[in-house]
Amino acid sequence: MTQRLTVIGTGYLGATHAACMADLGFEVLGLDADKDKIARLADGDLPFYEPGLEPVLRRGLDSGRLRFTTSYEEAAEFGDVHFLCVGTPQKTGEYAADLTYVDAAVGALAPLLHRPCLIVGKSTVPVGTAARLAGTVAESAPVGGDAVLAWNPEFLREGFAVEDTLHPDRIVAGLPGEQGAAEHAEKVLREIYRTMIAAGTPFITADYPTAELVKVAANAFLATKISFINAMAEVCEAAHADVTKLSEALSHDDRIGGRFLGPGLGFGGGCLPKDIRAFMARAGELGADQALTFLREVDEINIRRRIRMVDLARRLLGGSFAGRTVGVLGAAFKPDSDDVRDSPALDVAASIRAQGGRVTVYDPRAMENARRAQPSLDFASSALGAVRDAHAVLLLTEWREFRDMDPVEVSAAVAERNIVDGRNALDPERWRAAGWNYRALGRP
Numbered sequence: 175m176t177q178r179l180t181v182i183g184t185g186y187l188g189a190t191h192a193a194c195m196a197d198l199g200f201e202v203l204g205l206d207a208d209k210d211k212i213a214r215l216a217d218g219d220l221p222f223y224e225p226g227l228e229p230v231l232r233r234g235l236d237s238g239r240l241r242f243t244t245s246y247e248e249a250a251e252f253g254d255v256h257f258l259c260v261g262t263p264q265k266t267g268e269y270a271a272d273l274t275y276v277d278a279a280v281g282a283l284a285p286l287l288h289r290p291c292l293i294v295g296k297s298t299v300p301v302g303t304a305a306r307l308a309g310t311v312a313e314s315a316p317v318g319g320d321a322v323l324a325w326n327p328e329f330l331r332e333g334f335a336v337e338d339t340l341h342p343d344r345i346v347a348g349l350p351g352e353q354g355a356a357e358h359a360e361k362v363l364r365e366i367y368r369t370m371i372a373a374g375t376p377f378i379t380a381d382y383p384t385a386e387l388v389k390v391a392a393n394a395f396l397a398t399k400i401s402f403i404n405a406m407a408e409v410c411e412a413a414h415a416d417v418t419k420l421s422e423a424l425s426h427d428d429r430i431g432g433r434f435l436g437p438g439l440g441f442g443g444g445c446l447p448k449d450i451r452a453f454m455a456r457a458g459e460l461g462a463d464q465a466l467t468f469l470r471e472v473d474e475i476n477i478r479r480r481i482r483m484v485d486l487a488r489r490l491l492g493g494s495f496a497g498r499t500v501g502v503l504g505a506a507f508k509p510d511s512d513d514v515r516d517s518p519a520l521d522v523a524a525s526i527r528a529q530g531g532r533v534t535v536y537d538p539r540a541m542e543n544a545r546r547a548q549p550s551l552d553f554a555s556s557a558l559g560a561v562r563d564a565h566a567v568l569l570l571t572e573w574r575e576f577r578d579m580d581p582v583e584v585s586a587a588v589a590e591r592n593i594v595d596g597r598n599a600l601d602p603e604r605w606r607a608a609g610w611n612y613r614a615l616g617r618p
């Protein structure tokens with residue numbers, strides 16, 4: 175039975191995967207290029223916030239099944255299976271994905287592979303990457319054809335990472351073209367994911383390009399659904415209609431469904447925005463750019479949400495931010511995460527600051543990352559601290575703590591009772607009853 179797994183790249187995806195695989199009983203060695211991250215993980219100190227993950231990490235460490243290293247030599251020596259979980263961010267100034275980290279990881283690992291193993295790509299990559307990397311492995315692995323590559327894209331959501339890893343909706347296995355290698359890779363992956371398969375999780379085998387495309391197609395669909403409802407919000411604004419009612423009514427149609435139909439400030443994070451852009455860039459390289467021109471619109475609708483949020487706040491404050499104080503609730507790109515990559519909330523806060531407003535931000539978990547990303551903003555250590563003396567309060571990430579706020583209590587802190595609900599997370603009647611001027615995008 176396959177027992178020894180390495181996980182290369184221990185960020186949001188890799189740390190979760192490593193800890194969960196150890197919890198399933200495998201011996202796991204996590205590897206990252208970042209020494210500080212590895213030291214913290216080895217100490218049981220999760221370097222980011224993910225609900226429920228730290229106990230799983232500690233359990234793995236305590237059992238002795240989970241260890242961490244920065245050494246590729248150690249990883250190559252240890253692993254029967256090597257999971258690739260390094261980052262694939264957007265290139266600076268271009269839409270395309272930056273594959274530097276994936277190339278560096280495979281470039282470091284492959285020449286050290288002296289014994290048979292399976293390399294399993296989990297990072298989100300442009301279609302064609304797996305085939306190219308399989309070539310690199312074939313050229314440089316001393317063990318030759320006994321180092322096989324598979325691509326097994328990951329669909330976990332931050333905030334639900336442990337649950338999604340242990341109970342995925344589906345498992346997709348992109349297999350090599352050569353039959354013997356494909357059979358071997360499928361067998362090993364079925365063994366690794368056997369508890370999930372036994373529980374009924376669909377296990378879908380495909381060739382490399384199809385598996386790579388499933389991942390970006392899924393994120394493109396989710397982004398499109400969000401931008402669809404936000405486009406409806408723009409029309410609702412013009413027609414004085416209510417997009418939240420519209421969304422609710424649509425959601426009862428099973429063919430449409432209510433998930434990812436939440437109107438508001440739109441999508442951010444380290445995945446949806448960069449993935450749809452990388453998808454467009456890759457389709458262009460393949461000569462299929464026309465197929466994805468709609469994604470440019472999806473991206474633009476999404477970016478317009480942030481601009482419209484700033485416009486709405488400015489209008490509420492009489493046309494200018496100069497001399498005005500704005501309290502911003504939320505910095506993470508979504509609740510239950512400390513991730514501020516491409517965060518709509520921080521973008522809006524920074525833009526109001528750039529237009530002369532005094533902005534104070536509070537987030538339950540993302541303060542450290544937010545400070546690093548936007549050092550010119552002011553930060554408070556509580557929600558009430560952030561809204562103190564504010565002329566407008568903006569709710570931009572729908573943490574439970576903010577949804578549960580008592581409008582009467584908040585009234586005592588602010589200078590003026592103006593609130594913009596960027597995530598349609600509050601009950602307008604409750605806030606209006608407490609004397610607040612409640613506003614939201616796409617609602618009268």
Ligand SMILES: NC(=O)C1=CN([C@@H]2O[C@H](COP(=O)(O)OP(=O)(O)OC[C@H]3O[C@@H](n4cnc5c(N)ncnc54)[C@H](O)[C@@H]3O)[C@@H](O)[C@H]2O)C=CC1
Pocket residue numbers: 182183184185186187188205206207208211259260261262275276278279296297298299328329330331332444445
């Ligand atoms: N964050 C998420 O929810 C999900 C992410 N993904 C994909 O997974 C990949 C990783 O994403 P995140 O974990 O969010 O990124 P991250 O930035 O949190 O983690 C990436 C890690 O890779 C490490 N790294 C970079 N180069 C390395 C190298 N040569 N050797 C060893 N380690 C190296 C970095 O130090 C970092 O710790 C991306 O392709 C992303 O699109 C897929 C599904 C979910």
Ligand SMILES: O=C(O)[C@H]1O[C@H](OP(=O)(O)OP(=O)(O)OC[C@H]2O[C@@H](n3ccc(=O)[nH]c3=O)[C@H](O)[C@@H]2O)[C@H](O)[C@@H](O)[C@@H]1O
Pocket residue numbers: 298328329330331332333393396400433434435436437438439440441442443444445446507508
């Ligand atoms: O490829 C990835 O990394 C991951 O990207 C997303 O997961 P994640 O970025 O963690 O967060 P989501 O829950 O998808 O939310 C993304 C953004 O959309 C926004 N959103 C979500 C839902 C909605 O109805 N409306 C809306 O504006 C959220 O506020 C957030 O900013 C996908 O949901 C995962 O399946 C995928 O694995």
